[in-house]
Structure formats: C-alpha cells, structure tokens
Amino acid sequence: MGKLSDPSYIREVLSRHGFHFSKALGQNFLINSSVCPRMAELSEADRTAGVIEVGPGIGVLTWELSQRAKKVVAIELDRRLFPVLSETLSDCPNVEVVEGDVLKMDLKALIEEKFGGEEVCVCANLPYYITSPVVMGLLEGGLPLHTITVMVQKEAAKRICTPPGRRECGAVSVSVWYHSEPKLLFEVGRGSFLPAPKVDSAVISLRMRKTPPVSVRDESFFFALSKAAFAQRRKTAANSISACLPREKGAVEAALEGLGISKTIRAEQLTMEQLAALSDRLL
Numbered sequence: 001m002g003k004l005s006d007p008s009y010i011r012e013v014l015s016r017h018g019f020h021f022s023k024a025l026g027q028n029f030l031i032n033s034s035v036c037p038r039m040a041e042l043s044e045a046d047r048t049a050g051v052i053e054v055g056p057g058i059g060v061l062t063w064e065l066s067q068r069a070k071k072v073v074a075i076e077l078d079r080r081l082f083p084v085l086s087e088t089l090s091d092c093p094n095v096e097v098v099e100g101d102v103l104k105m106d107l108k109a110l111i112e113e114k115f116g117g118e119e120v121c122v123c124a125n126l127p128y129y130i131t132s133p134v135v136m137g138l139l140e141g142g143l144p145l146h147t148i149t150v151m152v153q154k155e156a157a158k159r160i161c162t163p164p165g166r167r168e169c170g171a172v173s174v175s176v177w178y179h180s181e182p183k184l185l186f187e188v189g190r191g192s193f194l195p196a197p198k199v200d201s202a203v204i205s206l207r208m209r210k211t212p213p214v215s216v217r218d219e220s221f222f223f224a225l226s227k228a229a230f231a232q233r234r235k236t237a238a239n240s241i242s243a244c245l246p247r248e249k250g251a252v253e254a255a256l257e258g259l260g261i262s263k264t265i266r267a268e269q270l271t272m273e274q275l276a277a278l279s280d281r282l283l
C-alpha cells in the first residue's frame, strides 16, 4: 500500500494521532515505496510461513509482509503507535501487534504461542540502537528460525557479512557465520527515511544453518574465546585472549604455534577453522 510510505500521509496520520518521533527509540520510518515490497519478497515469507517483525512503526513493512505471509506478529515497544497501526493495518486480519521490548521478550515462548513452535522468518527495519543485541539474540537464542532479513546501518551490514579472517570482521561475524549464511542484499540511502538518519543503511539476509560450518568441542567456550580474541583489537590475539580469559599468554602462543599459526596473529586474521581449532586446544 503505497500511501504508507508517502511522507505527507505519514505526517498527516501521525499528527492526527498526536505522535512525535522518538530519536531514543530509533524511529526513522521508511518513505521509499520500493524498499518494503523488496524486503518482504526477499524475506521468503509465504502463505505457509509465519513472520515476526520487530518495530512496525506505522506498519509500512508489516502491510507488505501481511500480503505474503500466513501470519505476522509485530513487536512494538511504543504504545503511542498502537492506534495508528489499528488504522493503517485495518485490512490485514493476519497481523497481530504485540506490545513489548524485543530485548526482554521470551521469543521462544512467543513463537510457541503464536505459531505453534513452527519455523518462522524474521523481517524488520531494526532500530539502530539495538541492532547487535537483537541480531545476536536471534542467532544464539536456539529459536526455530528460517531466515532473518533486516535493515541495519550500512557499516554494521558490512561487518556482519564479512567472514572471520578478513579485516572488517568482528566477534559478531564469528557468531553470524557460525549460525547462518549472511548476505548483503541491497543498500538504502539515508534519504529513504523520515526523519533522515545521519548514515546510510543496508538490508541483509541471514539464512539459518542446520549444521554449523565448523565443529567444536565446547560451543560456549568457542564463543567466549572469539569474543576475548576481538576484545582488544590493537593487540595480538594471544595478548587479548590472555587478558580476558584465564589462560596464560604463553599457553595461547604455544597453542597457536602448535596449529602452525604465527603467535603474533591478530583476531581479524583468524579464520573460523583456526578459531575452532584454537578453542579445542585451549579448552
């Protein structure tokens, strides 16, 4: 429904409901009419699958999802948007708006209650201030997810989609690549939002893996080690790991050399396979 991305309609409906944008809640609403149909299409939601959306705003993406999915559950923190959503989504009987903070919600219980525990897709234009915790929570929560299609800041999108072992990667990349196959789908300029943010965005897709790309003896130690390696990026991985975990620097260096890796290597140079092997050695 094109009018939901029309700035003059958005201003009119919001002013009628006495709504003012909250910067703190990351409220930058989409006004580019081509973005939401594309996102909804690429989310792979169809009549056999349910979708969870985080932060429907005035419902521009929600509406597109409702045209494709069996059912849409949209989680919104800002109660002031509820009367607006009742109006804009009045022709979408398969949408349910749930009030809450996505970071505090038990998503497993929500999927059980609303979708009978079946595998669902996630599709959202995420509020930037919670991108990392939301993406990490979705990946690491043991949830029945098929794909996660989200709009994030362009720089975050690049970092998330860079595999471990390349310069732009971070601890987040390790978790992303372990749990999913990430892909940068398309970029969205800052002018596509009302109000316009200071940075550009990009839509990424994370397709959940059935089996991880590496096998490790202890998953939680593998992630603790990866986070420790990236914690002090200017230092060598051995220095950073020994500063954050109860492992002697000499032991970490010996483990690296035992794997045929330089003891002065930095975290961003370690591939997923090398991190996995290191974590098994240091366990």
Ligand code: SAM
Pocket: 025, 026, 027, 028, 029, 030, 054, 055, 056, 057, 058, 059, 060, 061, 075, 076, 077, 078, 081, 100, 101, 102, 103, 124, 125, 126, 127, 128, 130
């Ligand atoms: N989907 C709409 C769009 O694309 O125009 C709005 C996206 S806007 C970037 C982010 C939305 O997330 C806002 O509606 C905001 O109120 C909501 N939000 C912010 N923090 C939230 C949280 N912790 N839990 C759920 N929703 C949140």
